Amino acid sequence: MSTGSVEVVYRGIFQKSLAKNICRGIVFAAKKEGKIGIAFGRYSDSPERNGIPAKQFAVVADSEEEMEENLSRYEPDNNDVTIAADDTLCKGVESWAWYGLQPINKLLKEGGTLLVPSTRSSESLIGDIHRKGKPYNLAIVKAAASFSGLWVYKDDHTDVRLLGALAKVAPHIVSLESVVAAINEPKKNAAKEASARKAYALVASTAIGADNGNATVPYKFDLPGWKTMEEGLVIRGMTGEQKVPGRDGGYVPARNPTFKKFSTRTMRPVVNFDTCTECKICWLQCPDTCFDITPDGHYDANMEACCGCGVCEAVCPVDKCITMVNEEAFKDNGSQWEMWTKDKKSYAAWLSEKISEPPPRSHGFHHVGQYAGEIANESS
Ligand code: SF4
Ligand code: SF4
Structure with missing residues (x-):
């Protein structure tokens, strides 16, 4: 069975197009393998205020029955892969006032992979990531944070690099060849294909034990029940x-x-x-x-x-x-x-x-500049 789901946690506005591209790329790649795929936002964290953590999901299944089973849940809470589109999200996610602070690995299933574009080492990142209580993997794609604005998209290949890395860490969801086929449709893009292939080759995965990570208990509060x-x-x-x-x-x-906002900050x-x-x-x-x-x-x-x-x-x-x-x-x-x-x-x-x-680094609000050099640096 090759059913699976991917959670993409991103920073509202600055990474909205990036998250959409990743989820759409997963669906297109899955379709190349004859699977069914769907991508959706999480009941809208809108208004996606600048930097506030938000989520999109991509679900892939072999059949309509499997897809229905996956989608019967309000929010996929047992994901094969969680992608944290910005490494400072590893400190936890507070999307408006829904949860308090949610650990970045909370919706990741045991043995799943947390995939992060970052220039940091796994030892450094794990100091920020809350203990999960179950083993999982931390995979890092070497990349600086990719931020853009409301009306512009920084096409620095972070999306295709993450898709290439996803094919490596979760080949049952999408293969590298189907990712490459999706990238090259409708028009061949040799540079993006090369970035995806390099990320596939270079992504580094580390096994994280159940008790590894930040021991701090994330703050939470009691949600009112319907009564x-x-x-x-x-x-x-x-x-x-x-x-x-x-x-x-x-x-x-x-x-x-209840809404403290600090997880908005980079x-x-x-x-x-x-x-x-x-x-x-x-x-x-x-x-x-x-x-x-x-x-x-x-x-x-x-x-x-x-x-x-x-x-x-x-x-x-x-x-x-x-x-x-x-x-x-x-x-x-x-x-x-x-x-x-x-x-x-x-x-x-x-x-x-x-x-x-x-x-x-940029805090998003002031992002300016070119990125051809970044593509060359981070793909090597
Ligand atoms: S000098 Fe700067 S830090 Fe001090 S009160 Fe004025 S603006 Fe604030
Ligand atoms: S303290 Fe400074 S950085 Fe923080 S929200 Fe206020 S103006 Fe922005």
Whole structure:
């Protein structure tokens, strides 16, 4: 039996076309083998706000009966392969307020494969991925994050590379030759075919044990059952001001307690409090009201609320006072201001390490540039 399903987790808007291309490619390739295939979004995570994790699925079956059996589930929860289209999704997925934080491997079946385009090693990535409690495989296609915008698509071959890699890790779903045949229809595309074949040859898979990975328990909350739901559409207003916990003075804006938004982020701002002039501009301009006012008058970007848009970096009038840093450099959402208050010298060292070490990346909002060089680098 060659029935199987693939979950594609992607960043809303920035990777919507990429996810669609991957799922459509799976269906077209499966059809080349005489199978039935269908691709669909997950009851729409729309509006797919910039960067918010969203999902599409592709299901492949030998017969209509098998397909019906697969589709009888609301959401495929036993996927052969989960593709995380951006490696920072490995920290977990919070799609609006449906679940709390869902581990990226949650809907992956035992023995399945989590496939990630990344320049990181499996040892590094597994530090971010929550423990599954069942063995599975982590496969990496060497590639930088592929982001584009609402009306443009960055055709950098990430889609065909992932399809080529999929053929390697789950040949019962699609073979390399059927992927190649789908790529070359209606018109031959030798460069894309070469990218798919290279990814097939180079994808590296590592067995992950049941207890390997990030031991942190992802935050969750109780969903209302059908008996506990209130009548009508209820959107609670936020309650009034909160003081900075445990301190005299300061101000923490009230925030939605269930939708924390941090899994939207691919980069985070780091603040140099030593050079901050307390001008308030970041606080005023942050579209997500992320800045807490500290008792000493500084502005502390709350890392549970920040979606990583980069506006604060752009508007801060002090050179290098706010710097957007690759999210892979961080393991928690702790307060930077608290760290700075405790030990200013250590904070300065931490700040300089964070700014200089991690590989640069785009947070999607500012993606510009050419990518011919990227195709050559990542296909080798
Ligand atoms: S990156 Fe800056 S402006 Fe954007 S949400 Fe985070 S704190 Fe606010
Ligand atoms: S915009 Fe820059 S200088 Fe002004 S308060 Fe924010 S961090 Fe400080």
